[in-house]
Amino acid sequence: MSDLHIANVSMRFDLPGGGSVQALENINLNIKSGQLLSVLGPSGCGKTTLLNIIAGFLAPTNGDIHLDGQLIEGPGPERGMVFQQGALFEWMNVRKNVSFGPDMKGVPKSKSAPEVDRLLEMVGLQEFKDKAVYELSGGMQQRVALARCLANDPDVILMDEPLGALDALTREKMQSLVLDLWKETGKTIILITHSVEEALLLGERLLVMAPRPGRVHKEYNLPFAELGVGADLREVKKHPDYTAKREEILAMIWEMEEEIMGRTEEAN
Amino acid sequence: MNESSVFYDLAMETVAILLSVGSVLIYLFGYIAIILVSLFIWRLVRKSVSRGKNFNSLKTVTFGDESTVVSNTTASIVSVLLIFVLWGSFTGSKLLPSFLHVPGPYIGSGEFTYTAKDVTGETASANVSVVVHSADKKANKPAVEAGNGIVNDDALVIQAYRSKLLPWDKNDEIKRKNGGEIVKVNDQPISKNNPVDVGFARVSLTDKGTLNVVPYDGIQMEHIYLPAPEQVWSRLLTIADQGYQNITLAQHLGFSLWRVVVGFLIGAIIGIPLGYAMGLSNWFRGWFDPIVEFMRPVPPLALIPLVIIWAGIGEEGKVVLLFLAALWIMAIAARSGVSGVRITKIHAAYSLGASKLQILLRVIIPNSLPEIFTGARVAMGVCWGTVVAAELVAAEKGLGKMIVAASKFQNTDVVIMGIVLIGIIGFAIDVGIRLLERYLVPWKGKG
Numbered sequence: 121m122s123d124l125h126i127a128n129v130s131m132r133f134d135l136p137g138g139g140s141v142q143a144l145e146n147i148n149l150n151i152k153s154g155q156l157l158s159v160l161g162p163s164g165c166g167k168t169t170l171l172n173i174i175a176g177f178l179a180p181t182n183g184d185i186h187l188d189g190q191l192i193e194g195p196g197p198e199r200g201m202v203f204q205q206g207a208l209f210e211w212m213n214v215r216k217n218v219s220f221g222p223d224m225k226g227v228p229k230s231k232s233a234p235e236v237d238r239l240l241e242m243v244g245l246q247e248f249k250d251k252a253v254y255e256l257s258g259g260m261q262q263r264v265a266l267a268r269c270l271a272n273d274p275d276v277i278l279m280d281e282p283l284g285a286l287d288a289l290t291r292e293k294m295q296s297l298v299l300d301l302w303k304e305t306g307k308t309i310i311l312i313t314h315s316v317e318e319a320l321l322l323g324e325r326l327l328v329m330a331p332r333p334g335r336v337h338k339e340y341n342l343p344f345a346e347l348g349v350g351a352d353l354r355e356v357k358k359h360p361d362y363t364a365k366r367e368e369i370l371a372m373i374w375e376m377e378e379e380i381m382g383r384t385e386e387a388n
Numbered sequence: 389m390n391e392s393s394v395f396y397d398l399a400m401e402t403v404a405i406l407l408s409v410g411s412v413l414i415y416l417f418g419y420i421a422i423i424l425v426s427l428f429i430w431r432l433v434r435k436s437v438s439r440g441k442n443f444n445s446l447k448t449v450t451f452g453d454e455s456t457v458v459s460n461t462t463a464s465i466v467s468v469l470l471i472f473v474l475w476g477s478f479t480g481s482k483l484l485p486s487f488l489h490v491p492g493p494y495i496g497s498g499e500f501t502y503t504a505k506d507v508t509g510e511t512a513s514a515n516v517s518v519v520v521h522s523a524d525k526k527a528n529k530p531a532v533e534a535g536n537g538i539v540n541d542d543a544l545v546i547q548a549y550r551s552k553l554l555p556w557d558k559n560d561e562i563k564r565k566n567g568g569e570i571v572k573v574n575d576q577p578i579s580k581n582n583p584v585d586v587g588f589a590r591v592s593l594t595d596k597g598t599l600n601v602v603p604y605d606g607i608q609m610e611h612i613y614l615p616a617p618e619q620v621w622s623r624l625l626t627i628a629d630q631g632y633q634n635i636t637l638a639q640h641l642g643f644s645l646w647r648v649v650v651g652f653l654i655g656a657i658i659g660i661p662l663g664y665a666m667g668l669s670n671w672f673r674g675w676f677d678p679i680v681e682f683m684r685p686v687p688p689l690a691l692i693p694l695v696i697i698w699a700g701i702g703e704e705g706k707v708v709l710l711f712l713a714a715l716w717i718m719a720i721a722a723r724s725g726v727s728g729v730r731i732t733k734i735h736a737a738y739s740l741g742a743s744k745l746q747i748l749l750r751v752i753i754p755n756s757l758p759e760i761f762t763g764a765r766v767a768m769g770v771c772w773g774t775v776v777a778a779e780l781v782a783a784e785k786g787l788g789k790m791i792v793a794a795s796k797f798q799n800t801d802v803v804i805m806g807i808v809l810i811g812i813i814g815f816a817i818d819v820g821i822r823l824l825e826r827y828l829v830p831w832k833g834k835g
Contacts, residue, residue, distance in 0.1 A: 177735055197741030207732040210831035211754040220750075221740040254834035265736075272740050 122198070122275035124151040124174070124308065128183035131169055131334070142333035143169045147183070149327075149336070151310065153275075156302050156345055158311045158323025160369065162376045166334025167312050171278050174310065175201050187276065197221060200274035202265050202282040208253045214240070214264055215249040221272030232271070239267040242304070243297065259290035263297065270305060279311040283318065295321055296353055303349045316369050320362060321348055328369060330376055332383075338372065340365065426466050472617060478609050479616040491606040493548040494520050497530065500586035502599065503572035504539050506562045511571065512538040516554060518589065519545050520603045523611065538562055544601060549610045551602040553594065564597045573599070615801040620808070623801040632802060633793055635785050643785040645813070647703065648771045651710020655767065659715040660760060663722025664752070673723075680716055688713035688774040692781050701782035706775065713774045714767040721763020725756025758832040761825040765818055772814045787813075 131144040143166040151157055159167045172178045174185060176195040185192045187199065200221075201207075208217050215236060216223075222232035240246045243263040253261060262282055269277055279298075283291045295318060302309055313319050319326050324345045330337035342365070348356045356362060450456040476484040480492045497520070503513045514537070521527035532541040539560040546552045562568035571577065573584040573591050583592035589603040611619065628637045665672040666680070691709055699705035729752055737751045779788025787806050794802035825832065 175735070175739060177738075195735070195738035197739065199739060201736060201739040203732040203736060205732075206730050207736040209733065209751065209754070210834060211757075211829075220737070220742075224737075224740060224742045224746050224750075252831065254831055268736075268740070274739075278739075 122153045122188040122308065124149070124276060124310075125186045126151070126174070126183070127185070129170070129173060129180045129185065130182035131166065131173065131178070132181050144173075144180070145333035145335050147334075147336060151276075151308060153308055154306050156309045156311065156322060156324045157327065158313060158319040158325070159327045159329060160313060160316060160319040160373070161327075161329030161334075161337070162331055162373055162380065163314075164334075164380070165329040165331040165376075167329050168280060169334065170329075171280055171310065171312050174276075175199055175278050197225070197272050198275045200269035200272055200277050202262070202269050202277065202279045204281045205258065205261070205285045208261055208264055208268075210252070210254050212253070213249070214245060214251050214253060214256070217253055217264055218249075218267045218271050220268060236267075236271055239270050242270075242301070243267045257290075259286050259294060262286065262294060266297070266301065270301065270307075274307070276308040276310065279309065281312055281314060284314060291318075292353060296348070298322060299345060299348050300350065302345075316366055316373065317357070320344055320365055320369070321353055321356060326369075328372060331380060337376075422470065426463075430462055430466075475614075475617055478607070479611065479614055480608050481616040481618060483616075483618055490608055492608040493522075493606045493610075494588045494604040495522055495548055496520060496588070498586070498588040500574050500589075500591060502539075502556060502570050503575070504556070504560065504562045504568055505571045506538075507567035510538075512562065513572075514539040514556075514560070515541045516556075516599075516601075517541070517543045518601060518603070519543075520548055520588070521545065522548050546601060546603055548603065549605055551600055554599040554601055556599055569597055570599065612798050612800060615804065620801045620805050623799075624805045624809075627802065627805070632790055635790075637790075639785050640787050640790045641809070641813075643783075644775055644779065644787045647706045647710055647775050647786070648768070648817075651707045651775075652714045652764075652768055652771050654707070655711045655714025655771075656718045656764065658711075659718030660722040662715075663719040663724075664726055664748075664756075666719065667723045667726025667756075668748075668752075676719070680719055683712075684716045684720065688770065689777050692778055695778075696782060701784075706778050706783070709778055710771045710774060713770050717767040717770065718760070718763050721759050721766075722756060725759030726752055728759060729755045757829045758825075761821065761829060761832070765821045765825075768817050768821060769814065772810075772817060776810055 126147055126149040129144060129147040130142070132140055132142050134140045147170060159170070161167050169178065173180050174192065176192050176199065179193075192199075209220065212220070218239060219229075219232050219236045222235070237246065237249075240249050243266055245260060245263055245267065248256060248260065253264060256264065265282065282298075283294050286294060298309075298311075299322060301307075311319075311322055313322075320342060321344055323340075323342055326340040326342055327336050328338045328340075329335065344356050344359065344362055347359070444450075444456050444458075447453065447456055473484065473488065475481070477488050477490050480486075480489050498518045499515055500518070501513050501515050503511050505511045515532070517530040517532055519527045519530055527545050529543045529545050532543045539556070539562055542554060542556055542559070544552055544554055556570065557563045557568060560568075570593060574586050576584045578584045578591070578593050580593050580595065583590050585591075589601050592600045592602070594600050615623075624637075631637060632640070662672075662676060666676050667673070688709060691712060695705045695709045699708055733751055733755065734747060737747045742750065775786070776788040779786035780792045783789040787810055791803045791806035791810075794800075794806065
């Protein structure tokens with residue numbers, strides 16, 4: 121089983137104008153294989169920094185992360201990443217984008233093609249496989265990004281606000297797709313988001329992070345992701361617990377934002 | 389020379405420039421008037437043949453809306469046609485009906501009389517028959533009676549745009565050396581500062597007492613300064629067929645293009661990897677930044693003298709010059725192509741298991757192609773300009789050499805033909821690269 125162990129991770133970096141920022145302080149997390157973890161927090165709470173450390177793009181100043189007992193020292197194909205936008209390769213068509221991972225490993229086309237076709241079918245893009253990616257809409261591009269990530273068969277999928285640039289309707293459809301893919305593939309997913317609703321709907325487990333220094337403020341275990349698989353997400357949103365949790369977390373984040381503003385005003 | 393004299397000289401030059409600008413303002417206003425009048429006519433015509441409405445035609449706010457401003461094809465056609473009409477009109481082109489010609493030089497015959505006076509105060513008159521002929525048609529002296537009066541009739545043959553002195557006393561009894569002088573032309577008093585208009589020419593009195601006859605020039609250009617369009621065209625056909633100065637047009641053209649292509653290719657082959665190295669490594673960036681940033685603003689033309697000193701006037705020198713012209717442009721284009729890669733693309737490729745080499749080949753290089761093509765367009769334009777200039781300075785073959793050689797013999801038709809060819813080829817190169825770009829990097833601007 122590929123569990124993710126995050127132990128005492130701290131991140132501090134110098135600012136160009138002098139001084140330094142404590143982006144993360146003493147993060148300890150155990151993420152079980154197959155878990156869907158959503159991470160929520162006001163801007164500047166270090167959630168993207170945490171994701172980049174897990175992905176291996178940044179080295180923490182303290183602490184370490186192990187995946188399946190292996191120390192993470194850099195990026196690797198066992199940790200796939202889905203970005204907000206602009207991470208597709210415009211010089212390749214949809215199919216070549218999706219088969220990028222297997223191609224890099226040297227898997228022959230004949231072997232990777234059936235899997236690529238299956239994934240394109242799963243995200244509903246089989247008709248578009250020969251299109252250029254810039255001809256697709258934003259939602260379709262994110263489906264290509266999901267399929268490309270899955271084609272590499274990673275143990276963990278890291279999502280950095282993957283639906284943040286989409287309109288509300290497309291976003292809702294994509295949330296269902298993420299839940300379905302999670303159930304079908306059984307992958308560990310860490311999802312970073314700005315949206316409280318999205319974090320509640322998709323996260324089996326939800327972390328609310330707080331800024332300055334970046335830390336885990338509160339943790340929830342939620343039933344909504346399981347309820348939402350294959351179901352109408354709008355029905356899930358009517359659940360009384362859902363509404364209560366949403367108000368609670370919104371109030372929490374509001375308070376944090378106010379505190380940040382207050383501190384900035386004091387500094388001025 | 390001291391500094392203040394430089395400022396004085398420059399101030400005087402500025403005044404001279406402003407005066408000459410002022411003198412062409414009338415032509416400028418005339419040209420603008422033609423533009424506005426044709427716009428007015430076009431609007432009238434368009435109203436009468438109004439076609440279907442497209443989206444832009446339904447917009448009520450067009451002034452200031454950049455998306456509604458598209459190049460008007462009619463205006464482009466009229467503008468280019470007008471250039472040829474003006475060209476033909478000011479050169480008396482046979483392609484144009486003659487009522488479109490501006491007044492040309494006086495061609496034909498004319499007559500005036502002069503009245504001479506001797507020391508005793510006695511006066512006598514004689515006729516002068518003048519024939520003005522165009523440069524390509526010789527004319528015979530008109531016959532005049534020898535006569536045996538005190539002053540006798542004279543004949544004069546003048547080529548258009550030229551003038552001629554009339555030594556009127558050669559066949560007369562009144563001689564200048566005896567104190568004879570001309571007092572009247574066509575019964576109007578004439579003196580050194582007071583020339584007389586005789587209807588087809590201006591007649592003035594020189595210091596030595598002879599008559600200077602200047603036929604009217606009109607406002608057409610003399611063909612030695614500006615040949616008519618059909619002359620340029622026929623010269624193109626002759627030169628394409630027989631060559632110029634024993635070198636065929638294909639050789640002139642071929643050598644110019646060959647130099648540009650070879651110089652550009654070597655520049656690109658070295659410049660692009662250099663740019664990639666500068667975009668990917670701190671050390672290479674630091675090493676080459678001062679060199680590239682210094683060499684970039686040096687115009688390649690300024691290197692011509694040095695290149696001639698070092699490499700002579702042969703092909704090596706020109707290829708080196710064009711290589712230098714292309715090198716920095718291509719290096720900077722490749723560098724900014726690498727810097728322009730979105731970090732998410734690189735991160736995505738690493739997360740998909742790509743190695744550094746795979747990221748270079750599959751992500752960085754394709755991502756930089758649009759920038760490289762932009763650089764190639766600029767570099768080819770600069771190379772084309774540089775090769776012509778280098779050939780003007782020193783070459784045996786090439787379009788630049790052809791026009792500079794022709795200019796020394798006042799073969800203005802060859803010069804103009806060469807300039808037009810240079811322009812057409814430069815434009816064709818640019819269009820060619822743009823087509824290649826559209827074919828090879830269709831994703832440009834869509835990332």
